[in-house]
Structure formats: C-alpha cells, structure tokens
Amino acid sequence: MLNLVLFGPPGAGKGTQSQKLIDKYQLVHLSTGDILRAEIAAGTELGLEAKKLMDQGVLVPDEVVIGMISNKLDANASAKGFIFDGFPRTVAQAEALDQLLTSKNTSISGMVALEVENEELKKRLLLRGKDSGRPDDQNPEIIQKRIDEYNNKTAPVANYYKGQNKFTGVYGIGAIDEIFNNICDVVDAY
Numbered sequence: 001m002l003n004l005v006l007f008g009p010p011g012a013g014k015g016t017q018s019q020k021l022i023d024k025y026q027l028v029h030l031s032t033g034d035i036l037r038a039e040i041a042a043g044t045e046l047g048l049e050a051k052k053l054m055d056q057g058v059l060v061p062d063e064v065v066i067g068m069i070s071n072k073l074d075a076n077a078s079a080k081g082f083i084f085d086g087f088p089r090t091v092a093q094a095e096a097l098d099q100l101l102t103s104k105n106t107s108i109s110g111m112v113a114l115e116v117e118n119e120e121l122k123k124r125l126l127l128r129g130k131d132s133g134r135p136d137d138q139n140p141e142i143i144q145k146r147i148d149e150y151n152n153k154t155a156p157v158a159n160y161y162k163g164q165n166k167f168t169g170v171y172g173i174g175a176i177d178e179i180f181n182n183i184c185d186v187v188d189a190y
Helices: 014-025 032-042 045-055 062-075 091-103 118-132 140-154 156-162 176-188
Strands: 002-007 028-031 081-085 110-115 167-171
Touching (some): 002 014, 002 156, 014 028, 014 081, 014 176, 028 062, 032 045, 032 062, 091 156, 110 156, 110 176, 118 140, 140 156, 156 167
Parallel strands (some): 002 110, 028 081, 110 167
16 A cells, blocks of 8 residues: 655645646545545534534644544545645654554555745745635745744654655656656655
C-alpha cells in the first residue's frame, strides 16, 4: 500500500500535484478539512463532536481527527493507498497517524515536500487570490503570517519523517509536469 504525505507551505503547489498523484497512482485523497465537513454533514458522533467544538472556535482535538481518518481508512480498505493532505500538521499528529496505520498493518511510505522560496510563495498566493477571490490570498500580511505559521509549527513534522528516512524534498519551482515527474521519481522508489 502506498501512503504519501504531501507536504509544503501554502502556495507550494500541493493541490495541483496532489490531484496528479491521485490520478496516476489511484490513491484515495485524505483531506482533513474534507473529512471534517463530511462527518459533520453525515451527523456522525465524531462529526457532531467536531461541530460543537468548531462552533465554539476551538480546534478539533487530534484524537477526534484520528478517529475520522480511521473511519475513512476502514471505508476504503481495498484502496491502493492514500495521500494525506493537511495532515499531519504537528509531530504529535504524525506519531498518532503512525500508531493508527500500524494498527491497520500499514505505514507511511514517505513524505514528499515541495520546497519553494518565501518570495515565490507570496507571488503565487497573491496571484491565486486574484483568481480565486480568497481573502487570505489577497493580503500580503496574512500571507506572511500563514508562511510563518507553517515554518514555526508545521515544518518540524519534516524532521520527524527525516528521522525515519521517509522524507524527500522536491524543488517546487518550474513547469508543473516537470515537478510532477520529479515527484514520481521519488514515489516510484518507495
């Protein structure tokens, strides 16, 4: 089973590359945001708990998110693999994900990190903001805050996977297909 963590700061191209990887390797996309919304819409016990917390402006605890991921893994037991998007964001989440996958007799195959310089990220996000209308992609101060948040809180997850020899950085600037081919070279080596 091929289980990938696609990693990188906002604007690195994860969404674009994620879809190409899903298509090529027939992976199930596990986006924690999508999973949360689906559980809430379905009115599951975990979804109701998550909604109550979100309505209070509180982050959904890791154990609730892990429970939802577990349900999604079980619902797709015959999948060729999964691509994790937006998770794990902390080392504690990475450890919990490892424990969950071990309990299901599988593991993370590797983390592919798209590496893009901060100035390029800012340019990309501002451009995306013009097209998408997303307010968080139109304000340079908010963009910088998101990049700083990633660098301070999420980037340490890369060290966790480096410690397991499961981390590979891929330069995320260039033609989309060229970047994708470089990612595929990494994935094909797993």
